[in-house]
Amino acid sequence: MARRNPERRAALVDAAIEVLAREGARGLTFRAVDTEAAVPPGTASNYFANRDDLLTQAGARVYERLQPGEEEISRQQAAPPDRETYKELMKEVVGRVSSFRTGHLALLELRLEATRRPELRAVLTERVRADVDANVTYHEASGLPGDATAVKLLILAFNWLITEQLTLPGVFSEEERNALIEAAVDRVVGGAQT
Incomplete structure (x- = not known):
């Protein structure tokens, strides 16, 4: 069949x-x-x-296709758990999500559609919440600086940065994007261990 x-x-x-x-x-x-x-x-x-x-x-x-490969995870886990590693990790995440342009745009469409479809909203809420929780769990186990709130703030900031890049690519250059990622990690993590 x-x-x-x-x-x-x-x-x-x-x-x-x-x-x-x-x-x-x-x-x-x-x-x-x-x-x-x-x-x-x-x-x-x-x-x-x-x-x-x-x-x-x-x-x-979309979430399945956005998962990092085993090689990338192994490389990340082998890196020192400091602020510089955190910055590089965030650049990789933003780059990976941005490179799947249609996936991110489809998720935006699904989120808009979820405002009119309670069943879809429930499924997306569960999926996004699970993704946030998985990111926090990974972060806490990694020993990287910052806490759960820092992870959530960076998720929110980088989701909009990615949206900006995919919908209005002329707003920030790649250099500006990377500088913004580094500044966000520095400011959100703040005085946390390095």
Whole structure:
């Protein structure tokens, strides 16, 4: 049965992300996903119960694709837990998220759509909360300077920096972006250990 083909499902969800980023939530239809994925008409409707299911799975897939690889995690864990490492780590995170432009734009569309769809809002709230908690847990285990509040403040600041770069790329140069990341870490972490 086609519904059990995980590669096809992933390709359809990836196509949904592309459609969300390009057309917005209103443009996300099964037909648009089928076209984007270059599959026969009706394929997406065989894999997803309804549009809400597709929206939810697109959001989850963005987070899957944003996870750092094992090599990156190992390199980060081997680095000294000081403020300079923290700055480099944040530059890598901002760079990784920014490089998946359509993923971030799709998440913005999903967040807007969640203001009108309570079920989607519940799923996204749970997913984002889990992501924040995972980041705090990782940070606390790493020994990097700063506390849970610092992690949350940096998440908020860098989410908007990424949005700014993806929607209005002429506002900050890459050099300015990196300087802002360093300044944010310095100011938010403050007098914490180095």
